[in-house]
Amino acid sequence: DAKTTQPTSMDCAEGRAANLPCNHSTISGNEYVYWYRQIHSQGPQYIIHGLKNNETNEMASLIITEDRKSSTLILPHATLRDTAVYYCIVRVGRKGSGTYKYIFGTGTRLKVLA
């Protein structure tokens, strides 16, 4: 299964952009990259996902390198409420079944500072 690696923790000043990197060097051509975040003792919340192209929505932007071996989640103007653990996830297809599973990385604990 494709694995992801992320820095353990990061700090970001309130109002500044938070850039969270993820390495997924073993990703296959048809495997999507998803980002979720988890606030303490809650279920993960969807942020964004992509395959090859960069993506943007109301929450964040996702930049995927051309070789797809890494990606960066960008929170353009971090607020205190963005303090959470951010997970980079690869959606892996199961051979012969047409189904998928979602493998979580180790996560980055982002702390937004006032």
Added chain:
Amino acid sequence: GAVVSQHPSWVICKSGTSVKIECRSLDFQATTMFWYRQFPKQSLMLMATSNEGSKATYEQGVEKDKFLINHASLTLSTLTVTSAHPEDSSFYICSARRVNEKLFFGSGTQLSVL
């Protein structure tokens, strides 16, 4: 957005008893549901994939006789931890996937086995 309801939010049980956790997709039909387990300060670990009307697919190292999964309808999957022991104490999270869409997560169940 889509809502996944998980019940109970927390449960305390005696060693040797069984505990059932329910996961419902409230406003969509989920052909596939996933069960994760999370220990303190760790990432989510996929336990099994639950497919409506068929047997669950368990990840390597997860005992299928201990963690019974039933996906009897398109809106309900249950995880039963049989003969629970203190080492089974953990945060269990379910998620559901609508066809061609992202994962939606429940709020999790904190299990404490005494």
